Amino acid sequence: MGTHVIKMPDIGEGIAEVELSQWHVKVGDLVVEDQVLADVMTDKAMVDIPSPVHGKVIALGGQPGEVMAVGSILISIEVEGAGNLKESDKPAPVAAKEIPVAAKVEAVVESKPAVAAVRPAAAVCQGPLVAREADERPLASPAVRKHALDLGIQLRLVRGSGPAGRVLHEDLDAYLAQGQSNASAPVAAAYAQRNDEEQIQVIGMRRKIAQRMQDATQRAAHFSYVEEIDVTAIEELRAHLNEKHGASRGKLTLLPFLVRALVVALRDFPQMNARYDDEAQVITRLGAVHVGVATQSDVGLMVPVVRHAEARSLWDSAAEISRLANAARNGKASRDELSGSTITLTSLGALGGIVSTPVLNLPEVAIVGVNKIVERPMVVKGQVVIRKMMNLSSSFDHRVVDGMDAALFIQAIRGLLEQPATLFVE
CATH class of the missing domain: 3.30.559.10 (Chloramphenicol acetyltransferase-like domain)
Incomplete structure (x- = not known):
């Protein structure tokens, strides 16, 4: 077995550093060629970083929100064969804490090698209803939140099929198709006293x-x-x-x-x-x-x-x-x-x-x-x-x-x- 090191690619236009926005994998995950590993943010757009190899993730090179230089180690993957690890690459990358993993769906790579890839399609919803705690705030865009409000749907009851469990418009449609309603939530929950707080890192x-x-x-x-x-x-x-x-x-x-x-x-x-x-x-x-x-x-x-x-x-x-x-x-x-x-x-x-x-x-x-x-x-x-x-x-x-x-x-x-x-x- 060997180690294949993927470095932050040169995205072009003189960009020397980018922000690591989101991981789609964690240490221990098995990945396939062309699978999206991470999103990085330039001054102008979000770019997907795909895997050029099959293997197992053994180390992540940064945490979401971290600004990384082009050429720095992004991720290390254990592969069959010798890999491409060089002496200069051997210092261990920064350990990253685990984050929720998006569904592993194969993605198609665009013509630019190892830079931009088509994002994976949303995972198939495994049933529209999910039990969340009353103080748990589901991930969703403002448009989805408004749509749910207009439909009278409590988002915490809807299973999200997007990255990290994000609730999408199609999840709301699936929820309605299953005949769920506000009545499935305890009435008392709407009047429960809350003392929860949420901190959101401003990244990407x-x-x-x-x-x-x-x-x-x-x-x-x-x-x-x-x-x-x-x-x-x-x-x-x-x-x-x-x-x-x-x-x-x-x-x-x-x-x-x-x-x-x-x-x-x-x-x-x-x-x-x-x-x-x-x-x-x-x-x-x-x-x-x-x-x-x-x-x-x-x-x-x-x-x-x-x-x-x-x-x-x-x-x-x-x-x-x-x-x-x-x-x-x-x-x-x-x-x-x-x-x-x-x-x-x-x-x-x-x-x-x-x-x-x-x-x-x-x-x-x-x-x-x-x-x-x-x-x-x-x-x-x-x-x-x-x-x-x-x-x-x-x-x-x-x-x-x-x-x-x-x-x-x-x-x-x-x-x-x-x-x-x-x-x-x-």
């Missing part, structure tokens, strides 16, 4: 998000501008297009119309489609409109980029937004798909609220935030009528963008959306 994507948000608020001079928009006409157009072309071209949400409005408005306000290098004191205005679309995933907020939005039709934009959102939520978005935006569009969807204060996606200088659509009585030509209204809550970097220009820019978007024909008049 959550740490990157925290760093970027803190950096943005410290470096940029944020100011926000909110405008109310009558979206009755654009919603009528959207419904008409979906009824006529939805079956053949796909359904349109409001987002591709907003992307189109950004593209048209930026023709008159090029200073919004820009990046500011505050160290070099240089503003770069770009002709290409690469729209970042903020997307919530299980690991946190990600911003995949719709490239060259200025050259896309409504349906082309819609298809690309959907593709990128799915890739981000499934952890499949590449580094290129998560970088290079020139302006960002953020939406809280049905939870959009009345007003929000978006944080800039540096080095960009503008971000446009979409709030929810509500029906309200409005006075139009002296008559009280019901209209569909929506607020745009947008933020700008006051070091680069003047308040008057920001207001005029959002007013231009308002005019385009309220008179949707102007979106397509050249």
Whole structure:
């Protein structure tokens, strides 16, 4: 028997170190070739590290949250034959405490050797009902928690099939399919006194998000501008297009119309489609409109980029937004798909609220935030009528963008959306 040492691979783009985000194996596990061993986090994306060999895990080289240099020992695996252990590799790696192991499912390796691999599919749910203690908090994303709340499901009763027992949307579906209900939980548990505490280590994507948000608020001079928009006409157009072309071209949400409005408005306000290098004191205005679309995933907020939005039709934009959102939520978005935006569009969807204060996606200088659509009585030509209204809550970097220009820019978007024909008049 020999030892095969896997070192932290060179992921490219000059990256010298990465953060170890999560182990998918523990000491003593038997692994197969192409099985995902760990997730590591770069400045831009999560990357899977697959095993190039069959064998048994004998040592882990770090703990989740640890920043590791490229070339450092990630994991040691006992293999048949001599292995690849060198004298320089013999110092024992740092012992890592055991963590819950995700289901061992074979993964397919992408074309890049020993760097990025397709994540394993979720484990098959072994029955939807699981008994947890009343004070045990199951792992689940905010979207899953809201879904469970809407369905009246107590998450602690649902077996999670995701990594480390994370509850997924399909687990909720399986729970409902089995006919379980809130009645299966003791009523007294809802009123039980609780004194539990939970400490959550800020690592991986959550740490990157925290760093970027803190950096943005410290470096940029944020100011926000909110405008109310009558979206009755654009919603009528959207419904008409979906009824006529939805079956053949796909359904349109409001987002591709907003992307189109950004593209048209930026023709008159090029200073919004820009990046500011505050160290070099240089503003770069770009002709290409690469729209970042903020997307919530299980690991946190990600911003995949719709490239060259200025050259896309409504349906082309819609298809690309959907593709990128799915890739981000499934952890499949590449580094290129998560970088290079020139302006960002953020939406809280049905939870959009009345007003929000978006944080800039540096080095960009503008971000446009979409709030929810509500029906309200409005006075139009002296008559009280019901209209569909929506607020745009947008933020700008006051070091680069003047308040008057920001207001005029959002007013231009308002005019385009309220008179949707102007979106397509050249």
